[in-house]
Amino acid sequence: MISNHRIIITPGEPAGIGPDIIIKLAQKKWPVELVVCASPKLLYDRAYQLRLPINLYFYDPNNINKNRQSSSLAIIPIKLSNPVIPGKLSKDNSKYVIKTLIKSCYECIEGRFQAIVTGPVNKYIINDAGISFTGHTELFARLTFTEKVVMMLVNEKLRVALVTTHVPLKSVPDFITKNNLYKIINILHQELKKKFSINNPAIYICGLNPHAGDKGYIGKEEIEIIIPVINELRKKGLKLIGPLPADTIFQENFLKKADVILAMYHDQGLPVLKFSGFNKSVNVTLGLPFIRTSVDHGTALEIASKGTANPESLFMAVNLAINMIEKTNE
The missing domain is CATH 3.40.718.10 (Isopropylmalate Dehydrogenase)
Structure with missing residues (x-):
């Protein structure tokens, strides 16, 4: 049974394993509605490369889908700047990565989501694109005006x-x-x-x-x-x-x-x-006006789309976010 809570998820660097582990995440049933903020084309392409099923449906802020089928995820679509080649970084897609983070953060600020779970990003390529970025922690603090x-x-x-x-x-x-x-x-x-x-x-x-x-x-x-x-x-x-x-x-x-x-x-x-x-x-x-968890690993460009990416840290991040939501609402 799906609860009335929602978690928003960002896959991170599109050329890395973030999309891979999102696809694997979709293969499981979860007790909350999971909504991914990403490019639909990116996820469909990566699912095809991994030979795994995926069904994306548009996120409805007024209706929580409590009958989600296996291999499906709600999505807030964000358009890529450039086509993605797994394992190959593109500076142009750094803006896409930041857009997913900003959109997800504002959705949480507005109270539509109880938590955000983030996938791995490549800080070098984001900064190389001329975007000052030290990490998710610092970005979310700035966007929420958290001292x-x-x-x-x-x-x-x-x-x-x-x-x-x-x-x-x-x-x-x-x-x-x-x-x-x-x-x-x-x-x-x-x-x-x-x-x-x-x-x-x-x-x-x-x-x-x-x-x-x-x-x-x-x-x-x-x-x-x-x-x-x-x-x-x-x-x-x-x-x-x-x-x-x-x-x-x-x-x-x-x-x-x-x-x-x-x-x-x-x-x-x-x-x-x-x-x-x-x-x-x-x-x-800790200290944000919403819950934020993340994987503990990097983008692993060398194995992107190969099917060998381990999704365990992402599963743990989602489970911990769910537990924290429950504790907060006790």
Whole structure:
């Protein structure tokens, strides 16, 4: 039985495996109506290449299709700029990719969808087309006028959130400020309560420097910034542990007690999570006015249209979005 909820999905880079895994997604029954924002021709062509059936019907904002047949998806059509050759990037289609993201975001802002699930994009080709783009997280924050969002990745074993996302390593310390850290920890605490039903989440926090600064001998950020913020928020009742060295915080004795690990930068936390379950993780943006989840992998151009793309991360992203919708509406 399909509920009264809808999820909008963007396939991402048209020359990559995004369309492949969307076609595979359509082969399953889902408890919510899934609506893809994409080129119908792209999906029909890719389904033909994969030798899988697909039936697309136009999305009706006034009527949820509760009798969806197998291999069918609702669609909001977006026209491609150029014909797509699987595995071959085209700068011209970067505008198409951004259009799908903007349209989907505005549909969520208007309340017609409870969540957005995004497929993999190629940031290089988008920027090479002259479009400034650092990632979905930053784009959706800008479009929704959200001052601060938090990127978190989730798999069956752990959750890892980030203080900084797609910034050069040399710039990371500039973003580790009391104000920034205070806001991020608060968002993380509130969103885990609201969207994951964790009453008082245990947030384990990494130090920035090796050995968490070693009492100031290997950096002062822990003493001057991280510890004061932790102490202040503890007084408000937040369950915070740290700062702990990043090379020990992922041990089992910590992980079994932690609801989330907060890493200071991208490559401090995500290599561990992806090693523990690559292609079995989901990217979540916390702090937006709607739910957003995403796959944990890239465009995999070399296998586009070959039939070998693994859709598991997309399935997990959809399932997590459904669970978050349910938790939010409890």
